[in-house]
Amino acid sequence: MKSGLSFLIAARRCEISELEQPMRTSALVNVVGRLVHALQKERGISNVFLASRGQRFAAQLPLQVAECRQAEAELRTSFEKLDTDAGHISNGARLFSRIAFVLNGLDALPGLRTRVATMVLTPADATAAYVNLISGLLAVVFEAADSATNPEISRLLVAMFNFMQGKEFAGQERAFGSGTFASGRVDSALQQQWQHLIHSEERCVQVFIDFSTPSLRELWQTSQNQTALAEQERLRRMALSFKAGVLDPNLSQAWFDCCTLRIDTMKAVEDGLADELLQLCNRKIAQGRAELHDQQMILAALSDQTVNASPAAADRAGTTGATGTTGTAATAAAPDTPYGPQVGRSILDMVQDQASRLQSMSDELETVRASLNERKLVERAKGLLMTHRKLSEDEAYKMLRQTAMNQNRRLTDVAQSVLAMADFLSADAP
Amino acid sequence: MKSGLSFLIAARRCEISELEQPMRTSALVNVVGRLVHALQKERGISNVFLASRGQRFAAQLPLQVAECRQAEAELRTSFEKLDTDAGHISNGARLFSRIAFVLNGLDALPGLRTRVATMVLTPADATAAYVNLISGLLAVVFEAADSATNPEISRLLVAMFNFMQGKEFAGQERAFGSGTFASGRVDSALQQQWQHLIHSEERCVQVFIDFSTPSLRELWQTSQNQTALAEQERLRRMALSFKAGVLDPNLSQAWFDCCTLRIDTMKAVEDGLADELLQLCNRKIAQGRAELHDQQMILAALSDQTVNASPAAADRAGTTGATGTTGTAATAAAPDTPYGPQVGRSILDMVQDQASRLQSMSDELETVRASLNERKLVERAKGLLMTHRKLSEDEAYKMLRQTAMNQNRRLTDVAQSVLAMADFLSADAP
Numbered sequence: 001m002k003s004g005l006s007f008l009i010a011a012r013r014c015e016i017s018e019l020e021q022p023m024r025t026s027a028l029v030n031v032v033g034r035l036v037h038a039l040q041k042e043r044g045i046s047n048v049f050l051a052s053r054g055q056r057f058a059a060q061l062p063l064q065v066a067e068c069r070q071a072e073a074e075l076r077t078s079f080e081k082l083d084t085d086a087g088h089i090s091n092g093a094r095l096f097s098r099i100a101f102v103l104n105g106l107d108a109l110p111g112l113r114t115r116v117a118t119m120v121l122t123p124a125d126a127t128a129a130y131v132n133l134i135s136g137l138l139a140v141v142f143e144a145a146d147s148a149t150n151p152e153i154s155r156l157l158v159a160m161f162n163f164m165q166g167k168e169f170a171g172q173e174r175a176f177g178s179g180t181f182a183s184g185r186v187d188s189a190l191q192q193q194w195q196h197l198i199h200s201e202e203r204c205v206q207v208f209i210d211f212s213t214p215s216l217r218e219l220w221q222t223s224q225n226q227t228a229l230a231e232q233e234r235l236r237r238m239a240l241s242f243k244a245g246v247l248d249p250n251l252s253q254a255w256f257d258c259c260t261l262r263i264d265t266m267k268a269v270e271d272g273l274a275d276e277l278l279q280l281c282n283r284k285i286a287q288g289r290a291e292l293h294d295q296q297m298i299l300a301a302l303s304d305q306t307v308n309a310s311p312a313a314a315d316r317a318g319t320t321g322a323t324g325t326t327g328t329a330a331t332a333a334a335p336d337t338p339y340g341p342q343v344g345r346s347i348l349d350m351v352q353d354q355a356s357r358l359q360s361m362s363d364e365l366e367t368v369r370a371s372l373n374e375r376k377l378v379e380r381a382k383g384l385l386m387t388h389r390k391l392s393e394d395e396a397y398k399m400l401r402q403t404a405m406n407q408n409r410r411l412t413d414v415a416q417s418v419l420a421m422a423d424f425l426s427a428d429a430p
Numbered sequence: 431m432k433s434g435l436s437f438l439i440a441a442r443r444c445e446i447s448e449l450e451q452p453m454r455t456s457a458l459v460n461v462v463g464r465l466v467h468a469l470q471k472e473r474g475i476s477n478v479f480l481a482s483r484g485q486r487f488a489a490q491l492p493l494q495v496a497e498c499r500q501a502e503a504e505l506r507t508s509f510e511k512l513d514t515d516a517g518h519i520s521n522g523a524r525l526f527s528r529i530a531f532v533l534n535g536l537d538a539l540p541g542l543r544t545r546v547a548t549m550v551l552t553p554a555d556a557t558a559a560y561v562n563l564i565s566g567l568l569a570v571v572f573e574a575a576d577s578a579t580n581p582e583i584s585r586l587l588v589a590m591f592n593f594m595q596g597k598e599f600a601g602q603e604r605a606f607g608s609g610t611f612a613s614g615r616v617d618s619a620l621q622q623q624w625q626h627l628i629h630s631e632e633r634c635v636q637v638f639i640d641f642s643t644p645s646l647r648e649l650w651q652t653s654q655n656q657t658a659l660a661e662q663e664r665l666r667r668m669a670l671s672f673k674a675g676v677l678d679p680n681l682s683q684a685w686f687d688c689c690t691l692r693i694d695t696m697k698a699v700e701d702g703l704a705d706e707l708l709q710l711c712n713r714k715i716a717q718g719r720a721e722l723h724d725q726q727m728i729l730a731a732l733s734d735q736t737v738n739a740s741p742a743a744a745d746r747a748g749t750t751g752a753t754g755t756t757g758t759a760a761t762a763a764a765p766d767t768p769y770g771p772q773v774g775r776s777i778l779d780m781v782q783d784q785a786s787r788l789q790s791m792s793d794e795l796e797t798v799r800a801s802l803n804e805r806k807l808v809e810r811a812k813g814l815l816m817t818h819r820k821l822s823e824d825e826a827y828k829m830l831r832q833t834a835m836n837q838n839r840r841l842t843d844v845a846q847s848v849l850a851m852a853d854f855l856s857a858d859a860p
Contacts, residue, residue: 011525093444093448107434
């Protein structure tokens, strides 16, 4: 017959196995990060190439494509290694469905590259295709962050996801700015989109800072290339401070270079984040194993003990006062265990410690995850618009973003308003 | 090399395995429900026995204990059958830790019964010990409800948990009222506690009604014993409508009987709920398997196809407009799949369908789970009071309940206020 202690040990084993999962997905997240980084650069180069009608970056493009192919092969290998057997990965349904999407996008890459090389695409269309694929890759990271059950690990994964998303906005700004400079002109609609990218990046980085560790915050502070930052701000000012006008196409290269310097710096911080995440997982697993070992020792010791309940334990149990009806596992009267009062007491302590530890972990986890809900809000608002306004996902997102830009509000605030108006939207429907 | 489609199939397999878990835990929930029912009755009988100083229910008590022993043996067998291998049950850490607590409580039952039989306990202390154990058993049901990932199943589990919790309040009222009638007197403090039990029960039943299906709501309406209900209301009025005073101890039996009739009716509804839950799980699993089969057929068909990308697919991909950066898996440009345009298109459709289905399931799940958060709120408020006021869990719960009663507010509202004051509580600490 399984005893209470054996379930305590089973609970601990589950906890360890729940810690092993973020360890495996962190490895995946790293490889995803490398491919995202390479694709971001390919997107930027393609943009300049297309906007300059093949005059610029014709030599860099095939080099960058080769780098991407290597990162893609690595990622495909990682996918291959994933244990896709049902039930081995919590959140598996969502994670694997994201991966299916990414693989479809990767299969389409060669065709996209042909269309870039033969210049049958506008810079905006090329950007859109890359943005799509990268957004699918980031969704894989999001699912990894959403499935961690340890609050400290979840914290770092939230920091990681937001940092990668912020870096993606920086990458979009590089591509957008490169194309705009190369085209030689800017108007107020382009400027508004540009500003929006800057704000989006800043907001993501702020979440990263909030959820990060002191050492990572310091790495972020010290690693920034101030010269590149100053140059980027100077070029931003040139493009954004006049209503509309002509831009010097030669600045496209300068813009691309200073953005690339900044983004490469960000990749270094991302790698630091990945290292810290790995160390944290290792530490937590080692700690869980040590505690499991202790519990197993006690279980072994117990097999050698006498098995009579003592009157002392019975007395203690009788004096416990009335308790709340919604009380959790932590308010038991001391049980008359078959192990005698001392050992019985220590098992009860362990049960109570474990229950309250799991409880406070779950509370903390809820707080950390609240930040992931922001993203879900936008998804839900989009879904609502798609259903009730018969819009494509694309159109729904553009509608949200345009409203946010027009009203100078955050995207999540607009999403919240849309969801609050759900009843009115439904009333429109037949 | 695994294709996008094979990950789609893996995602579907995970979904099915996520459906099989509530099916297994539902079986466990049923057995828990039977033991809870038997313990509730044992608690009521013990209460009358103690409050009447052994004059009443001396014959019924050992019969009910025997019934409880049988239900306990069943539950222990169910625990025994649980697959405690790490990782096979999501939420395993919390579930197993709850079970460890329950097993400790069950080990202590014989001692508790001895103290009841020898009348060394007050009715209140005996009630407290049973309340504790039953609350541990309901926590097992709560964890089962909290781990379901399908929103429809989660809905029914939430209805089930709240119904069982409501029935437990009804059981507490039976024990409380039995003891009070048997003691021959009532005062305003006891009356206030009594009122609180009635309100708590009504609130839980309301949640059950909100989350239930029409057929279960009808079962609930039609199964109520109106005669027993009228008798219960009459006795409640007698005990509650005067400030304080003397009660006829002979009414203890009448009170116990009409409460028991009502609670037995509730057990029948609980069984109906369990049936419906089982059918729902079966239906969802069958549906998931049928869809998995279709996808596997397509995968098999694909192995026989030509493997060239077509220019038509490439053209289509090129015309997709710019998309949002937070876009999900559903906005891909049509990929140049290795399967030719028709099949490639159908895979993409499947990827998109699956992604948006998972998305909307996750949205709905969030809504359903919000009701579980109420309970978590109270737990968190209790934890906060325990830490900052150096209270036991028991004292913390009593403080919350007393405040709710004094201010005539809901327990969750008080809990929310406590959490909102967290900063002030911390400021008190040294």
